[in-house]
Amino acid sequence: MAIKLIDILFEGRKVLSVFDFDDTIAKSDAWVYVTKQGRIIKKLDPAQFAVYKPKPGEDFNFKDFDRKIRNPRLIKRNADLLRKQLDKARRASRGARKVTILTARRLGQPVTSFLKTMGIDAYVVPLGSADPQKKADWIESQIQKGYDTVYFMDDSNKNIAAVKNMLNKYPEVTSITKLIKEGARIPRKKGQKRKSSKHSDLYTDEDPKGTIHGLKFATVKDAIASVRKIKGSGRKHAHKVQAAVAMEQRAKAAGKKSAAAVYRKYINSVKKSK
Numbered sequence: 609m610a611i612k613l614i615d616i617l618f619e620g621r622k623v624l625s626v627f628d629f630d631d632t633i634a635k636s637d638a639w640v641y642v643t644k645q646g647r648i649i650k651k652l653d654p655a656q657f658a659v660y661k662p663k664p665g666e667d668f669n670f671k672d673f674d675r676k677i678r679n680p681r682l683i684k685r686n687a688d689l690l691r692k693q694l695d696k697a698r699r700a701s702r703g704a705r706k707v708t709i710l711t712a713r714r715l716g717q718p719v720t721s722f723l724k725t726m727g728i729d730a731y732v733v734p735l736g737s738a739d740p741q742k743k744a745d746w747i748e749s750q751i752q753k754g755y756d757t758v759y760f761m762d763d764s765n766k767n768i769a770a771v772k773n774m775l776n777k778y779p780e781v782t783s784i785t786k787l788i789k790e791g792a793r794i795p796r797k798k799g800q801k802r803k804s805s806k807h808s809d810l811y812t813d814e815d816p817k818g819t820i821h822g823l824k825f826a827t828v829k830d831a832i833a834s835v836r837k838i839k840g841s842g843r844k845h846a847h848k849v850q851a852a853v854a855m856e857q858r859a860k861a862a863g864k865k866s867a868a869a870v871y872r873k874y875i876n877s878v879k880k881s882k
Contacts, residue, residue, distance in 0.1 A: 621782065622704060624755040625693040626747060628762040629711040629719050629732075630654045630673070632788050633686055637679045637857075638672035640738075657738075658764035670738065673713045679857045680722050682850065686761065686788065687728065693759075694730060706755065707731065710746060712738045725849050725875055740770035748774050756781050763788040820851050825859035831870035838874070849878055 627633055631654040639651040644665050652660055662668070672678075690707070697705035709732040711719055716734035723730050735742045744767075747758060758781060760771050768787050775783045820841045824830035834855060838848050856871035 621757040622755045623700075623706070623757045623759070624747070624750050625697075625705070625707045625759045626710050626743075626761070627686070627690055627708070627730075628764070628767065628788075629709050629713065631658075631763040632683065632761055633690060633709065634677075634683060634722070635681045636677045638677070640673075641669040641671070643667045643669050655763060658766065668738065670712075670714075674715060675718075676860065677718045677722050677857070678860070679854055681854070682726055687726070689761075690730065691728060694728070706750070708733055710743055711735065712742075722853065725853050727846055727849075740764065740766040743767050744770040744774040747771055748777075751778055751781055758783040759786075760784070761786045761788060820847075823851065823855050825855055825862065825864050825867040825871075827864075828866045828870055831855070831859065831864075831867040835870060835874045845878070849875060852878075 630636065630638065635654075639653060640657040641648045642650045642652065642660075642662070644667070648669065649666075657668075690709075693705075693707045697707045707730060709719060709723070709730050711732065711734055713719060713734050714736040716732040719734070720730075720732045723732070733746065735746065743762070747760065751758065758771075758775065760768070760783070762768055762771075762785075765787060768785050772783075772785055775781060775785075820838055820843065822837060823834040825834070835852070838851050841848065841851075843851070852871045852875050856868045856875065859865075859868035859871065
């Protein structure tokens with residue numbers, strides 16, 4: 609019922625839907641490094657960084673976010689919402705709806721590539737800055753282009769606060785901001801359907817019954833045999849692709865470029881045939 613009411617609220621308006629990427633749409637093996645006097649003193653995951661208050665003399669290093677995404681895993685509930693918004697945008701009249709991934713990352717292409725392997729074709733805007741005001745400024749620039757309804761989803765309270773503060777200048781704009789709290793995994797309980805919204809299990813080792821076991825990347829021969837297992841697993845398209853992407857990223861992290869290339873060849877072939 610809530611979704612229907614929102615649809616009625618948005619009817620006849622220009623709608624902008626904005627999603628953060630890291631720890632909102634997907635998790636990955638990336639850290640924010642806290643430095644002091646040029647030395648790394650600790651590391652934070654995106655959720656920890658979102659609430660961290662630097663001490664005097666501390667600075668941040670975002671080097672992990674300026675490279676290819678390592679071991680990406682979709683956050684199912686939020687990715688499903690993104691898909692729904694993209695579908696609505698495709699069915700709406702031209703210019704009526706815009707859906708954007710707004711990321712602090714410096715490079716947008718790795719995000720775009722990963723999402724496409726998951727069957728998600730989304731417009732990605734890389735800001736190259738973790739300053740919350742940058743997100744607020746970008747959304748404000750879209751309001752000035754005529755968008756009068758804004759939906760914003762992010763895992764950072766700082767980003768949410770900056771956007772809310774900006775929106776106060778535009779009382780005529782209808783807005784919904786949603787703070788994502790992706791904490792501990794919500795395990796799948798006995799009797800729950802595999803894709804139930806009441807658990808957070810993904811197509812990874814967190815969902816052991818659904819895991820495609822025996823995948824390897826030590827050698828090219830291992831990778832070829834593993835791709836064969838993925839193809840014959842009987843899993844759905846998204847499941848197969850996510851398994852292959854995870855193995856490709858693990859192979860790259862281990863320096864097994866040839867094995868990673870085997871997984872990439874399979875991923876690309878699936879994308880072309882879909």
